[in-house]
Amino acid sequence: MASKTITLRVFRGDDKGGELVEYKVETFENMVVLDAIHKIQAEQDSSLACRWNCKAAKCGSCSAEIDGKPALMCKTQVHDCAGDSITVTPLRTFPLVKDLVTDVSWNYRMAAKIPPLTPTKETAGKPFNMQQIDVDRVQEFRKCIECFLCQNVCHILRDHERTDAFFGPRQMVRIASLEMHPMDSLNRREQLKGEAGVGFCNITKCCTEVCPESIHITDNAIIPLKERVVDDYYDPVRKGLIAIGLIKKRNKAPLSSVPNDLTKIIS
Amino acid sequence: MEAYETFEYDVLVIGAGGAGLRAVIAAREAGCSVGVVCKSLLGKAHTVMAEGGVAAALGNMKSLDGQNEPDSWKVHLTDTFKGGAFLNNPRTVEIFAKEAPERVLELEQYGAVFDRTPEGLIAERPFGGHKYRRLNHVGDRTGLELIRTVQDKAVGVGMSVHMEVTLTRLLTEDGRVVGAFGYHRDNGKFVVFRAKAFVLATGGWGRMYKFTSNSWEGTGDGLQMAYNVGAELMDMEMIQFHPTGMAWPPGMRGILVTEGVRGEGGILKNNKGERFMFNPDYTPALYKGQFAETPEEAARWLDDKKANRRPPELLPRDVVARAIYKEVEAGRGTEHKAVYLDVTHRGAEYIKRKLPSMYEQFHALGAVDITKEPMEVYPTIHYTMGGVWAEPEGCATSVPGLFAAGEVAAGLHGANRLGGNSLSDILVFGKRAGEGAAAFAKTAKLGKIDNAQIEEELGVLMAPLSATTGESPYAIHSELQETMQNDCMIARTEEGLSRALAKVEELKARAKTLKVSGGTAFNPGWHAARDIRFMLATSEIIVRCALQRKESRGAQWRLDYPSLDAEWGKKNLIATKGSDRVNIVERPITPMTDEIKAIIEEYK
Ligand SMILES: Cc1cc2nc3c(=O)[nH]c(=O)nc-3n(C[C@H](O)[C@H](O)[C@H](O)COP(=O)(O)OP(=O)(O)OC[C@H]3O[C@@H](n4cnc5c(N)ncnc54)[C@H](O)[C@@H]3O)c2cc1C
Ligand code: SF4
Ligand code: SF4
Ligand code: FES
Numbered sequence: 001m002a003s004k005t006i007t008l009r010v011f012r013g014d015d016k017g018g019e020l021v022e023y024k025v026e027t028f029e030n031m032v033v034l035d036a037i038h039k040i041q042a043e044q045d046s047s048l049a050c051r052w053n054c055k056a057a058k059c060g061s062c063s064a065e066i067d068g069k070p071a072l073m074c075k076t077q078v079h080d081c082a083g084d085s086i087t088v089t090p091l092r093t094f095p096l097v098k099d100l101v102t103d104v105s106w107n108y109r110m111a112a113k114i115p116p117l118t119p120t121k122e123t124a125g126k127p128f129n130m131q132q133i134d135v136d137r138v139q140e141f142r143k144c145i146e147c148f149l150c151q152n153v154c155h156i157l158r159d160h161e162r163t164d165a166f167f168g169p170r171q172m173v174r175i176a177s178l179e180m181h182p183m184d185s186l187n188r189r190e191q192l193k194g195e196a197g198v199g200f201c202n203i204t205k206c207c208t209e210v211c212p213e214s215i216h217i218t219d220n221a222i223i224p225l226k227e228r229v230v231d232d233y234y235d236p237v238r239k240g241l242i243a244i245g246l247i248k249k250r251n252k253a254p255l256s257s258v259p260n261d262l263t264k265i266i267s
Numbered sequence: 268m269e270a271y272e273t274f275e276y277d278v279l280v281i282g283a284g285g286a287g288l289r290a291v292i293a294a295r296e297a298g299c300s301v302g303v304v305c306k307s308l309l310g311k312a313h314t315v316m317a318e319g320g321v322a323a324a325l326g327n328m329k330s331l332d333g334q335n336e337p338d339s340w341k342v343h344l345t346d347t348f349k350g351g352a353f354l355n356n357p358r359t360v361e362i363f364a365k366e367a368p369e370r371v372l373e374l375e376q377y378g379a380v381f382d383r384t385p386e387g388l389i390a391e392r393p394f395g396g397h398k399y400r401r402l403n404h405v406g407d408r409t410g411l412e413l414i415r416t417v418q419d420k421a422v423g424v425g426m427s428v429h430m431e432v433t434l435t436r437l438l439t440e441d442g443r444v445v446g447a448f449g450y451h452r453d454n455g456k457f458v459v460f461r462a463k464a465f466v467l468a469t470g471g472w473g474r475m476y477k478f479t480s481n482s483w484e485g486t487g488d489g490l491q492m493a494y495n496v497g498a499e500l501m502d503m504e505m506i507q508f509h510p511t512g513m514a515w516p517p518g519m520r521g522i523l524v525t526e527g528v529r530g531e532g533g534i535l536k537n538n539k540g541e542r543f544m545f546n547p548d549y550t551p552a553l554y555k556g557q558f559a560e561t562p563e564e565a566a567r568w569l570d571d572k573k574a575n576r577r578p579p580e581l582l583p584r585d586v587v588a589r590a591i592y593k594e595v596e597a598g599r600g601t602e603h604k605a606v607y608l609d610v611t612h613r614g615a616e617y618i619k620r621k622l623p624s625m626y627e628q629f630h631a632l633g634a635v636d637i638t639k640e641p642m643e644v645y646p647t648i649h650y651t652m653g654g655v656w657a658e659p660e661g662c663a664t665s666v667p668g669l670f671a672a673g674e675v676a677a678g679l680h681g682a683n684r685l686g687g688n689s690l691s692d693i694l695v696f697g698k699r700a701g702e703g704a705a706a707f708a709k710t711a712k713l714g715k716i717d718n719a720q721i722e723e724e725l726g727v728l729m730a731p732l733s734a735t736t737g738e739s740p741y742a743i744h745s746e747l748q749e750t751m752q753n754d755c756m757i758a759r760t761e762e763g764l765s766r767a768l769a770k771v772e773e774l775k776a777r778a779k780t781l782k783v784s785g786g787t788a789f790n791p792g793w794h795a796a797r798d799i800r801f802m803l804a805t806s807e808i809i810v811r812c813a814l815q816r817k818e819s820r821g822a823q824w825r826l827d828y829p830s831l832d833a834e835w836g837k838k839n840l841i842a843t844k845g846s847d848r849v850n851i852v853e854r855p856i857t858p859m860t861d862e863i864k865a866i867i868e869e870y871k
Contacts, residue, residue, distance in 0.1 A: 014788070030516035030634060042741045046792025047785030051308070053482040056522050056628055058411065059311045075631055097453045098789040105430070108309060116423045117378035128375050129387040135380050139405065142380055142412060146310055181380070262425025265309075266274075 003027050006078060007085040008036055010048065014098045020087065027078050033088060034062050034073040037100070049099040057212055060147030064100050065089045070149045070210050091152040104148050108265045110167045113195065117178055120185040134182050141177035141221060143213040144170065150207035150217055156200045166197035169207035169217045176221035179228070193229045198222065269725055271448075271457035273716075276302040276427070277708040278701070279447060279462035281434055281489060284312035285410075286673025286693035286700070287468035288417040289370075293701025294466070295424040299708055302427045302460060306452065306484050309430055310418050313470050313482060313674070314693065317410025318525035318624065320392055320402030321694070322687030323367035327388040328400040333573035338399040340364040344863070345870040347688060349553055350396040350583045351652075351681025352821040353836055354502065357859045359659040359678040363688075363695050370694035371403050379416040381405055393530045393572075394686040396583035398870075400572070402687040407527050407624045413690055432458060435488060435797055436724040437465070437496045437669070438716055444496060444668040445714025448721055450728070452794065455787025457725070459716060463708035464668055466700045467493055468693075471651035471674040474744075475802045475809075477752040478512060478521035479648040486798040487805040489675050493655045494804070499665045500842040501677040501854075502653035503805075504812035505822045507684055508757050510587035512647025514605030519632055521647040524608060524625060526686045528642075529580040531621050532569050533610035534562075535591070536641070537599035543606075544579035549590040553871075554582060569613075585683040585822050588646040592757045601643050609641035646757060650689065652680040652822065653812075656841065661703025662696055668707065668714075672700035682821020730781070731796040737782030740795040743774050747799070747806060750774075755810050760826045764814045771810060775803045808849055812840045815851055 006027055009020040023044055025036045034052055041048050053059040055074045062073040067087050078086065094102035119125075150169040156162050167175075175188050175196065192198045201222050208217045215221070278294040280287045283305035294301045305312060326337040336342075344364035348355055375381065375389070381403055382390040391400040405412040431452040438446030438459070447460045469489025473481030494500055511524040529535075537543050542562055550558060558579045559565040565578035580587065591606050600606060610618060615638035619626050622637075629635040629642060654677040655664050662670045673693040680688065731737065747770075754767035778800055783792040818832035819825050838853045859867075 028517050030632065031518050032632065035518040041791055042745075046739065046741060046783055046795065047790045049789035049791060053307055053311045053313075053484065054316045055482070055519075056316070057631065058408070058624065059315045059482075061307065061311050077632075101453065101789055103453075104308065108428070108430075111419075112422050116419050117376075119376055125376065127372050127388065130380075130383055131387050132383040135383060138380050139382075142405070142415065143408065144415075145315075145411065146308075177380075178378070181378070263422045264427045266427055266429050 009087040011089040012099050015096050031078045032074050033076045049101045060145030063147045063149050070152050072212050093152045093158045105265050107148055110171050112263045117184050118186045119183045123183045128183050130182050138177050138181050141173045144173050149210045153206045153210050166200040173221045189229050189232050198225050271459050273459045275461045276300045278464050278704045279460045280466040282468035284470050285314040285413055286697035288421045289694050289697025290466045290701030291421045291426045293698045294705040297705035299705045304429045304432045306433050314410050314414040318407040319527040320404030320409045320687050321690035322401050323371040323691050325368050328391050341866045342398050342870050345867050346397050350683055350685040354681035356678040357863050362659050366695045367691040374416050377416045377420040379412050395581045396685040407525050407622050437492045438720050439496050440714040446716045453789050461713050463711040464704035466704045467671040468673045469675045472805055473648040475751045475806045476648040477748040480523035486802050488801045491801040491804055494844050496666050499656040501656040501839050503808045504816050505652035505682050507650035507822055508588040508646040509649035510591055510646050511644040514643040514645040515603045524644050528610050532613050533608050535580050536607040537594045543594050603643055605643040605645040607641040608644045652684050653677045662700035670700045670704045672696040731783045734782040737780040740781050740799040743778050744799050758826050764810055768810045771807050808842050
């Protein structure tokens with residue numbers, strides 16, 4: 001591909017307002033959008049703010065909306081974008097800080113509420129013995145790079161602004177990774193049903209579509225979590241059997257919200 | 268004076284990579300209140316980018332590989348010394364090799380989910396310079412697993428996280444570190460941290476080179492902050508060139524291709540299709556007879572590790588990087604001045620399972636399908652063996668109140684780090700630094716903050732915003748990168764290094780007057796203005812130490828002094844800040860105990 005000049009329209013502004021500013025950028029072979037932003041910083045306006053770290057789609061820092069589509073800037077090739085002009089705007093769901101940078105600290109605060117892995121008595125303190133097939137599913141969830149693109153597109157958070165009621169798909173993935181861990185001893189279903197708000201999700205799958213790690217967020221994490229909650233709380237047969245003591249609530253003791261006031265995310 | 272906020276903790280941890288977060292856990296468990304500061308969001312430090320694995324002699328592959336002896340800390344210790352060309356601090360290596368397995372197993376308890384062996388144990392892969400399969404891994408995203416695990420654990424034990432804060436100065440009282448000063452990246456507000464003890468875990472500095480696997484964070488601010496309050500820096504000439512960085516496309520140049528590719532059987536070829544690592548000239552005497560001598564043997568090793576020796580592609584990094592450099596210099600490189608790394612013979616399914624993120628990285632970013640065609644690779648600046656000297660027991664530096672761990676610290680890796688040893692380094696010494704700082708904090712009181720020191724730093728920070736004339740920090744940075752890349756890279760000479768020194772001096776003078784536009788709210792140009800001074804100061808130290816060490820050892824390859832020198836092998840170079848220049852002295856390495864000597868004799 002010969003180098004050519006493209007136009008980048010980049011949102012510039014802060015919580016007081018802003019506008020799209022046009023920059024002409026000369027491209028090179030396989031240039032990604034993040035390269036173009038860096039070129040603007042180095043050659044035209046060093047005050048343009050964006051986040052990045054790895055430049056290899058591994059850290060989840062450079063999330064933005066490219067021609068309206070949420071994506072990693074370091075993974076989006078300039079020549080994949082239609083036309084000669086590309087529009088880059090910040091994630092819409094989170095409060096704007098400046099230019100392409102938004103305040104994503106809410107995600108970290110919600111994460112802090114999820115009780116961590118708590119090994120069963122038999123396995124605590126000993127090397128785990130687990131087969132690969134037993135951890136495949138958990139490993140899928142642990143691929144998450146916390147880019148928060150899924151949080152950004154979920155309409156519960158984006159359009160209905162229910163950050164007070166739903167932890168969002170990223171945290172569902174996190175809870176699933178713990179709930180399905182072969183050695184975990186906790187039961188996070190009460191939390192899921194309560195403050196984490198799994199019931200809010202109506203399986204639109206928008207989150208799955210944008211995940212750069214191709215995690216099957218809806219099918220493999222959220223739906224099974226919903227089923228577990230339903231099993232414990234709404235299945236009348238199960239409920240009856242539990243009530244008369246014929247079966248126990250699924251293996252582990254239920255656990256409601258664990259307020260983590262130990263960790264403070266200061267920003 | 269500008270207003271600033273103040274926070275107080277028993278222990279302040281500077282840096283939230285693996286080392287910093289492991290220190291947080293340790294200091295909390297010792298009963299301290301802990302604050303942690305990082306320049307990026309939580310979980311985005313370099314640690315997240317690590318791919319291949321974490322080295323620890325768990326010995327899980329013994330029955331699979333039919334080894335005669337199980338892997339043990341003794342073999343790991345021996346490999347680490349050999350890899351480091353014996354410039355390592357003996358006690359540091361001993362503690363490291365002994366404690367690494369425990370630290371890795373503990374991660375499992377915290378929630379890490381490693382790949383498994385058929386027996387249900389943690390799977391370990393082969394890596395350069397490691398005698399046995401020893402890299403505990405999760406596909407090729409081990410760093411993500413590691414940082415997320417310690418991040419979640421640290422959140423669980425409780426800490427105050429100050430994200431996107433850059434510290435630029437340590438504040439002292441009578442020589443002891445009592446505070447740290449810096450700014451919020453987002454809104455530009457200034458902030459002071461007071462603590463009884465400080466853990467420096469700020470990682471390495473690769474950004475002064477043009478082609479590097481490091482992110483923007485790798486500017487060496489932590490190193491300079493420590494240096495500026497009198498800390499001793501050691502082995503600063505030792506910078507690791509990872510043999511396989513991406514060479515093409517241009518925007519990706521320098522991005523890492525994990526050694527895991529070679530661990531999984533990847534082979535290196537020049538433009539003639541020759542598998543050049545079999546050239547006997549490339550195998551150092553220390554490793555003669557320990558590697559496969561024919562491609563046939565190397566191929567058999569893939570399935571039968573018992574009867575065959577490792578392929579020579581798995582020699583230590585410095586050795587492989589030099590070989591690639593020589594091939595390209597001799598005109599046997601690709602059109603992009605690189606060599607080929609080919610793993611296609613392992614088959615698409617295997618590659619996608621074992622190296623998923625490499626597959627994705629080349630596919631999405633380089634338009635190369637690594638299951639069908641070879642990659643083009645060339646050495647990239649990757650890691651800094653040198654750094655702040657920290658004694659191994661509690662990681663105390665030479666400055667009271669300041670502890671250091673992880674890539675910013677020196678002592679473990681000597682002249683060359685083995686792959687995988689960094690992720691275990693940050694766990695072992697992150698924990699020890701947290702404990703060391705906690706113990707110090709228990710007996711100390713908060714010190715007094717000296718406003719004059721803050722005023723001085725504010726002056727340095729604010730000047731570029733109000734300057735009417737001056738240069739752009741980006742321009743100076745790119746000249747510095749050019750110089751370091753050309754004259755202080757893999758192959759060094761007196762002439763090249765002297766040229767580099769003169770250039771760095773010139774850039775230092777020019778960087779006295781910088782000018783940037785905009786304000787203090789999330790302004791990368793303003794951040795760059797402070798970073799470039801740190802990078803210039805560090806570059807000067809690197810070049811001066813490289814000039815002084817007149818021999819070739821590990822990462823330091825002097826064309827004008829091409830061999831190992833027994834006398835130089837007995838000493839480290841120590842750099843400290845003088846009144847108007849860098850002081851560099853030679854210091855003898857602590858002698859090995861007889862026990863360690865015997866171990867090395869047995870396992871080498
Ligand atoms: C691409 C890549 C792949 C790698 N693969 C492997 C591997 O497979 N195995 C292996 O063992 N090693 C590997 N390494 C090396 C290893 O990842 C690093 O050496 C290690 O993670 C360093 O950890 P750390 O905690 O010391 O520092 P880092 O993870 O670099 O963290 C440094 C922290 O300090 C903070 N900080 C820095 N300066 C300041 C400041 N001025 N103010 C406030 N905070 C500051 C940063 O924000 C960050 O949070 C790899 C490295 C890279 C780049
Ligand atoms: S599937 Fe659920 S979590 Fe995902 S975007 Fe839709 S509503 Fe949100
Ligand atoms: S689940 Fe996927 S989209 Fe969501 S934060 Fe993780 S990596 Fe990003
Ligand atoms: S910079 Fe790390 S994901 Fe884009």
